[in-house]
Amino acid sequence: MKSSVIFSILILILEPVAAKSIYKVTCESPDSCPESVVGLNYDGKSVCTGVLVADDIVATNLHCIPEDIRQNETSCKGRITVTFPASRSRDEEYGDCEQIKWVSPALKDTALTPDWAFFKLSKKAPRLSAPINTSGISDGEVLTLYKIDPTDKGTGILRKVSCPAVQNSLANPFFTGVKSPIIAMVPCETMKGNSGSPLMTPNLEVKGLLNSMGTAADVNLKKAPFYHVSFGSNFACINIPGIASSASPHPDCGKANISSDIREASANLISRFTDPLMKSFNADVNTELDKLHAQSKFVILWDVDQKNRPFDGVQTKVSEVSFKPECINFKKDKMRTQQGRLQNGTVTYNLEYLEWGMEIHLDNGGRPRADLVSKKAQSTLQFSPAQMTSGQPVTFKHGHQSYTLQFCEDIRKK
Template sequence: MDRFGYFIFLIAILVSRAETAKAFQVECEDRANCSSSVAGLAMTGGSVCTGFLIDKDVLVTNFHCLPEGLKKVGSSCEGQIHFLFPATQDHQAEEADCDKILSLSSSDGDEPLRMDYAVLKLKSRVERPPLYVNDSGIRDGEDLTIYKIDPVPGRGGVLKRVTCPAMQNTIINPYFDGDLAGVVSLVPCSIIKGNSGSPMVDSSGSVKGVISASSELSLPEEVVQDKPNAKLNLASGTSFACIDLPTSAVLKSSLHAECRVKMDSKARKKRVDDMLEASRAKLQQQLNKTMDTVAADLTKAAHGIIHWKVDVIEATSEQNKKGIQSIFQFVPECLNLQKEKLAEVSTKLKDGKVSYDFKLPEVEVIMAYDDHYRIVGKTVRTDKLTTVDVVPTDLLNDEKSKIYLNQTPLPILSCYRRAN
């Protein structure tokens, strides 16, 4: 490019910058609680995002915010991305231009929940404090403050803040299963288009991650039975525990294993299925102990004559739709009388039978969700009044022995024969 061409190029950049600044301005909702490190990003094509300083000439935003032609490390972003910092309590409004792309997350795979970040170099240093990067990970339940720029049609954007709790082990984001996970979720959290690239700041003022996406879900019916149309706003982002920044001060020698987990639709489904199975197995293990105690109590109530056992029945597809995974039922296991004793008892009974009334528990194991879409195992117990009739003459034939549950015959063996 000759001098004349370069001169024209510079004029074009200045004109573009002036037009961008005029069309897109950023102001603080509350200057006293406004971060001086956060900027609005105005890009060629009219799209806007949020970003924040981690050095006086280095800014972080999202990969998906960048124009298609800039999604390559080393690309020049001069004249294509403009930064607008609002006036705060301690700083005047300031503008800056983009120089080049320093680092990017990958765009591979079909998983919408993925690490999403871009590190940009500014043309010159700005007179604002950067945020200190904390790469120690994000704890379950940790409150994080999001400094976000909400677009305002016709005049730019307003820098606001909102505090949201981090939530691990939700079915929405099964990858966020530990503090060092790369993709995290904030539930609930009100994030809108234009907030992409906002910092997630902890209680000490350090930045722990960058917001990248938001969604709205209907709350589970079992959580909001009285509000069937209730919605849940949530956000996701990338943790600095898994961002290898291209600056010597924070460059990691190696990323955590959690940063290298496979993320695609198949992996996500498997993780959700594993979460469900683990919760179900844990709940069923706890129930087994309780049910064994109940079975022993039922045997005692029948004076030791009827021994009981627990049958676990897999739920039908229709029951699965209601969250029911399995059903625990109590059934007679065997009769604790020898044949000689049965014959003796038979001759002494006036009406030919012995009757017992029981309240037999039936327990449904249900996998539901709480208001953060975490899996919650619960049980629903129903006690059913049941009459058991023992007719000794019906028990003398080992091959055809039976008792009656609410007058319905039920084949049964002698505990002695069963033991042999």
């Protein structure tokens, strides 16, 4: 099992299965069963899915390859077998792995990293291969996922599902463009044993491979609305002579991400939505600050009391601003001249203003949206003018709170 900051990721290997080298696979719909999709069994105990992309080349996930042979030009004889399921026009057929040809970088502690491998069969397969499409995956593009679901009897059923790709989602903050190395599909329900399933166009071109999955229970953002998330490796990153060549690949195509990368990418994604609002946010707060100064006759200067919280999916308000009195805006010497002239008593100012905040909301795909929100506030400011003639700190009551304030000139001297 892999994990990440956002998800406890489940890689989609099924382990263990019946200890046998042949993985029996049938098509749920024999009339529309693609010839290129294969069931994969390695070391007689674990199963995945793969796809034939050339006469004798199968693509699958790197984590579906035994750890000791995850290297280019390494023999896989006797370690991996593939099953081509029967269809209306084809009988069930089998193939043996000859050599691991090309693999992605070593896997890290997260599924949000490239995860692919290509291996050569011992002989050409009597099936039509599926061409690779390296044009990339667009936001909202609906991909056809051909996956083999293992059964409790040790067999597999090839099924077809449709999954929409979702960019700029906290489910996968790295998926921000058509050539991003790792994509997210929401909703896309998959299961163990689906690893390596091809992500196809309607005309059966392969745009990527399924890597892993996450569910609502795995989301550290607690009540975030996205669910049944699946991740995939984008073949826009593939550049293998004779197999696929991507023009202008993404600069992160060879990067294996770690947990700290995910935290940074998530923060950057949220900032893309909050930063454009900050100028307006600050202007709105300053407007209310000016109102408070005017309503309190500039007897005191006010300060902003801002509380910032990390977004956790439950507490949507990430920034909240209120106001508090800061200091007495009179000269102490001037106030002393008023001794005896100011009667003991209480002065009250009625205050009306807005308290501002910034909220983040997620849609069903986990995409953030930032909003500025305000609420009306009413309060009173009360104090005794006579106390200010002493030149000592004075108690002010603002709403239900009391503040002991110094003169502003004393604060500036410090």
